[in-house]
Amino acid sequence: xxxxxxxxGGSSVADAxxxxxxxxxxxxxxxxxxxxxVVLSAPGDMTDDLIEKAREVNPKASRREMDVLLSxxxxxxxxxxxxxxxxxxLPVVSLTGWQVAVRTNxxxxxxxxxxxxxxxxxxxxxxxxxxxxxxxxxxxxxxDITTLGRGASDTTxxxxxxxxxADSCQIYTDVDGVYTxxxxxxxxxxxxxxxxxxEMLELASLGAQVLHNRCxxxxxxxxxxxxxxxxxxxxxxTKVKEVTDLEKTKISGVARDTEVSRIALVGLRDEPxxxxxxxxxxxxxxxxxxxxxxxxxxxxxxxxxxxxARADTERAASLLAAQQxxxxxARIDTDDKIAKVSIVGAGMMSASGIAATMFEALYDAxxxxxxxxxxxxxxxxxxxxxxxDRAVQAIHRKFFD
Amino acid sequence: xxxxxxxxGGSSVADAxxxxxxxxxxxxxxxxxxxxxVVLSAPGDMTDDLIEKAREVNPKASRREMDVLLSxxxxxxxxxxxxxxxxxxLPVVSLTGWQVAVRTNxxxxxxxxxxxxxxxxxxxxxxxxxxxxxxxxxxxxxxDITTLGRGASDTTxxxxxxxxxADSCQIYTDVDGVYTxxxxxxxxxxxxxxxxxxEMLELASLGAQVLHNRCxxxxxxxxxxxxxxxxxxxxxxTKVKEVTDLEKTKISGVARDTEVSRIALVGLRDEPxxxxxxxxxxxxxxxxxxxxxxxxxxxxxxxxxxxxARADTERAASLLAAQQxxxxxARIDTDDKIAKVSIVGAGMMSASGIAATMFEALYDAxxxxxxxxxxxxxxxxxxxxxxxDRAVQAIHRKFFD
Numbered sequence: 153x154x155x156x157x158x159x160x161g162g163s164s165v166a167d168a169x170x171x172x173x174x175x176x177x178x179x180x181x182x183x184x185x186x187x188x189x190v191v192l193s194a195p196g197d198m199t200d201d202l203i204e205k206a207r208e209v210n211p212k213a214s215r216r217e218m219d220v221l222l223s224x225x226x227x228x229x230x231x232x233x234x235x236x237x238x239x240x241x242l243p244v245v246s247l248t249g250w251q252v253a254v255r256t257n258x259x260x261x262x263x264x265x266x267x268x269x270x271x272x273x274x275x276x277x278x279x280x281x282x283x284x285x286x287x288x289x290x291x292x293x294x295x296d297i298t299t300l301g302r303g304a305s306d307t308t309x310x311x312x313x314x315x316x317x318a319d320s321c322q323i324y325t326d327v328d329g330v331y332t333x334x335x336x337x338x339x340x341x342x343x344x345x346x347x348x349x350x351e352m353l354e355l356a357s358l359g360a361q362v363l364h365n366r367c368x369x370x371x372x373x374x375x376x377x378x379x380x381x382x383x384x385x386x387x388x389x390t391k392v393k394e395v396t397d398l399e400k401t402k403i404s405g406v407a408r409d410t411e412v413s414r415i416a417l418v419g420l421r422d423e424p425x426x427x428x429x430x431x432x433x434x435x436x437x438x439x440x441x442x443x444x445x446x447x448x449x450x451x452x453x454x455x456x457x458x459x460x461a462r463a464d465t466e467r468a469a470s471l472l473a474a475q476q477x478x479x480x481x482a483r484i485d486t487d488d489k490i491a492k493v494s495i496v497g498a499g500m501m502s503a504s505g506i507a508a509t510m511f512e513a514l515y516d517a518x519x520x521x522x523x524x525x526x527x528x529x530x531x532x533x534x535x536x537x538x539x540x541d542r543a544v545q546a547i548h549r550k551f552f553d
Numbered sequence: 554x555x556x557x558x559x560x561x562g563g564s565s566v567a568d569a570x571x572x573x574x575x576x577x578x579x580x581x582x583x584x585x586x587x588x589x590x591v592v593l594s595a596p597g598d599m600t601d602d603l604i605e606k607a608r609e610v611n612p613k614a615s616r617r618e619m620d621v622l623l624s625x626x627x628x629x630x631x632x633x634x635x636x637x638x639x640x641x642x643l644p645v646v647s648l649t650g651w652q653v654a655v656r657t658n659x660x661x662x663x664x665x666x667x668x669x670x671x672x673x674x675x676x677x678x679x680x681x682x683x684x685x686x687x688x689x690x691x692x693x694x695x696x697d698i699t700t701l702g703r704g705a706s707d708t709t710x711x712x713x714x715x716x717x718x719a720d721s722c723q724i725y726t727d728v729d730g731v732y733t734x735x736x737x738x739x740x741x742x743x744x745x746x747x748x749x750x751x752e753m754l755e756l757a758s759l760g761a762q763v764l765h766n767r768c769x770x771x772x773x774x775x776x777x778x779x780x781x782x783x784x785x786x787x788x789x790x791t792k793v794k795e796v797t798d799l800e801k802t803k804i805s806g807v808a809r810d811t812e813v814s815r816i817a818l819v820g821l822r823d824e825p826x827x828x829x830x831x832x833x834x835x836x837x838x839x840x841x842x843x844x845x846x847x848x849x850x851x852x853x854x855x856x857x858x859x860x861x862a863r864a865d866t867e868r869a870a871s872l873l874a875a876q877q878x879x880x881x882x883a884r885i886d887t888d889d890k891i892a893k894v895s896i897v898g899a900g901m902m903s904a905s906g907i908a909a910t911m912f913e914a915l916y917d918a919x920x921x922x923x924x925x926x927x928x929x930x931x932x933x934x935x936x937x938x939x940x941x942d943r944a945v946q947a948i949h950r951k952f953f954d
Contacts (some may be wrong), residue, residue: 168609206636208569213636221632228603231622235607235614246621250651251696295652295673306885355821393562521689 154319155277156181159191159287161266163326164383165229166196168236174324174383175236177408178282182242187277189220189316191287191309192233194225199302206513215260219289219299223249226286231266232283234283244282247272249297254308256290256298263290263305268315284505303458306367314374321371321378322389328382329390330355330362333406333548337541345402346391351404354496354530364418367391401427403508406548408540409466410491412442413465414522417472419482427456433475439464443492443525443532453482457523459534460506490522491540494504494532507531510547517546556678557582560592560710564727565784566630567597575725575784576637581682583643588678590717592710593634595626595714600703616661620690620700624650627687627706634685645683648673650690650698655709657691657699664691664699664707669716684714707768707820710845715775722772722779724764729783730791731756731763734807734949738942741953744863745791745805752805753793755897755931759808767795773871786871803907804898807949809941811892813843814866815923817858818873823896827880834876842867844893844933854883858924860935863889869915877936892941895933908932911948918947 159182164174181187206213237244252272256263276283287305289335290298300307300480306323313321326342327335329354335341347355349372356365363382371378371392381389403549420426427446434441442459471485472479500506510531514521519542522534535543559582565575583589587681603622607614615776633648638645653673656663687704691699701708707724714722728736731753736742748756750773757766763781772793773777782790821827828847835842843860861869870887875882901907911932915922920943923935936944 168606171610194630205569205633209572210636212640214639217632217635217647218640220635220649222631224632225626227628228622231618231625233608233612234609234618234621238615238618239613241612246618247696248621297649375719465885 153185153187155187155189156315157189157191157309157313157316157318157321158323159305159322159323160193160383161326162193162196162198162229164324165188165192165194165233168232168513171232171236173382174240175233175240177383177386178237179240179242180283185546186281187271188285189273189277189285189312189318190233191285191305191312192226192229193287193305194222194227195232198225198228212404216296219260219297222299223286223289223297226288230284230286237282237284237537242282243280244284245276246284246286247276248286249308250291252285252293254290254311256300258292258294258298262301263292265290265300268311270315273312273316274314279472287551301366304366306364307370308365310370310376310378313376314370315352318376321376322381323367323378324381324383325362326383327362327380328385328387329380330392331405332403332552333544338406338548340548341466342552344390345388346393346535348498349392349394349403350390350529351498353404353408354494354527358409358492358494358530358532360495363392372377402499403495403551405496406497406544407494408475408491409494410450410537411462411538412459412490412491412534413462413486413488414459414493414534415465415468415472416485416487417481418455418456418485419453420456421480422452422454426454429475429479430472431458433471434460434468436466437471439468439471443523443534445523459492459523465551485536489537490534491537491543492532492533493540493543493547494530495551498529500529500531509550513546513550514515514543517542519543519546554586554588556588556717557719558589558590558592558710558714558719558722560706560723561594561723561725561784562706562727563594563597563599563630565725566595566634569633572633572637573640573854575644576634576641577952578642578784578787579638580643582868583683588681590674590678590684590686590713590719591634592621592686592706592713592762592869593627593630594688594706595623596630596633599626599629611612613717617656617697620661620698623700624687624690624698627689631687632686635746638683640800643683644681645685646677647685648677649687651692651696652708653686655691657693657701657710659693659697659698659699661826663702664710666701669712671716674713674717678833681851681887702767705767707765708771711768711775711777711779714777715771722777722780724768725784726763727784729762729786729788730781731793732806733953734945735809737776739807741951742947743953745773746789747792747794747803749899752794752897752899753907753932755895755928756806756808758932759810759893759897759931761823761896764793771843803901804896805950806897807945807952808895808897809892809945810895811938811941813860813891813893813935814863814864814889815858815860815891815935816857816869816873817886818880818882819856819886820854821857822881823853827855830876831857831873831878834872834880835861835869836845838868838872840869844924844935846924859891860924871943891935892944893933894941894944894948895931896935896952897931899930901930901932910951914947914951915944918943920944929952
């Protein structure tokens, strides 16, 4: 008999039929004698619909009131799922974020969990009830509703698993695990049985949208083993944990991120502090810069290229353009027809020749490499967006075939 | 500078345009310096939509989970209205039932308010914020969400007005006040400037769906003057209060209720306690009986006729049929093609000839009278449903023309 935290996303509660199917899955696990805490997201497109309704009334609504509005989504999910479990004759209780209570800081719409009260959940579990918890939402010190940011129901699940010292935390998704590459694009992509937190973090930030980053970080911090599973089929998924046994594979996956663009400042004065001032300008407006390349020109000037999220491109460019005189550069180039292709693996840097093998695969596939960035567990290259599918396929074939 | 509690129904928050219009109305009153507490119902058909969603998942869902689900409706309303007021640059805060907190007993889906905490609302008013409160919902001693029953946002408003000792409680509706008869049906129907609580209670229970009965009872108990106003036009409505100055009109209105049916037990044994056992059977299942007529037959049997809500007809008949042997009656007749037509007036019984005038009007209009029931402030007659419009018109003409 184990205590298991499960989390189902919005597509699992999008309509009555799906709700009943998930209820059946929960019922099976309950019948095995497990104590179950189930975290749910808002149904299907409900969050987007609510945002649209708010926009019609006030495009600049306060974050506090947005949180009051959006938190109705998960409340709807837990109530309907409770009803579906009642229909199966099971003891169940739904709890909102404030009922649990999930205590957060006061940053509306992007709150951080500070602590979670265990009393209510534990007393419901003691009565052998299935406990349904509305994800994504909490309560701040003013007794106001807060939300944790888009996709943060995963974080609610992992935080609950940590506080309750659950035996496992199962995140049910549209995919059935973490793959060595996007299985819709790469025919030979294989499901990983296990992956480390660090690898998962790199993969998530590289565009493999399986788990929310904050939930993986929290899992790592509190040692919660997270399993990514399919909500459609009963089969083992991928376990995210501290150390994996799979030493034989040096890299765990190939990822592609097309949500990036490159900005180049050309003809920058070659003097100390210039790079600092460039990136300070961007940091002040919370624009995250990823790969950076600095090249010294021959005529006393230098070029600085870097990547930002594609959505930030124009904002970043205009912030820098406004500082053109102070920074002293000749021109700004932007390019959003690029993609970042990366390989991730915990054992990568200790093995020799991984980078060389990757570059060889790209050379064979006639893909030009723009910028290169490496860390302890990943190597990323910038390529033309049009080449990126071919690049991922070539790299995946080289490492996994 | 007054403290005013306002309540707007679901049609006032049905879409962005209506929300903005109501926000404008609130803004005007705020600009006059009033302290405002505004109670809102769920938007338009949202409650019905949620009930339908629940039914798809589980037609026999628990009341606890229904309350979790339905309470999202008013939460949606207060959040959107807060955003609309923010767009006008006004200081505003939305509060749910548990945030206020509106403390209720544990009867889910039909909870009674036990007390209301004033602290949060008063501290928000002290900061000169407009306080929006989700109607219809509360919090029980288990920290579970409860709802107060359909239409009970009126009750929330009056309870808040009582607790906060508000200067007035304004209920905004689709109609602009209380009329001497249904203004859509009776051309000469006049709006009343004032009406007593008791008259309003009789009118509400007789099918004049303006105010929720429980809210009028609460207004009477705590001496809260309730004003019924139009949410579409700025003009005086009808004030519901203890004593009215309008002594000259003996009756305040004519009402028609078609949601009734008549049940007759024929050939009942004429022995003591039979009537008691009949009505005990119904009371045990919470079926409310209205007008009762008992007639002694000539052959040692008697007939008992009574009216029940039309929705209860079949349930009442089958409960009694199951007791046929014990009660000892020959047969049950039911008739739902009837209507109850009533006149209401606080000064009625002290004035002579009111009943006679009513019966004369019906006689002139050739309407047959079935059963008759009288109380301190009303006279009701049962007529064929097909005759009921003509009956109301005839009575109204007699008294008000």
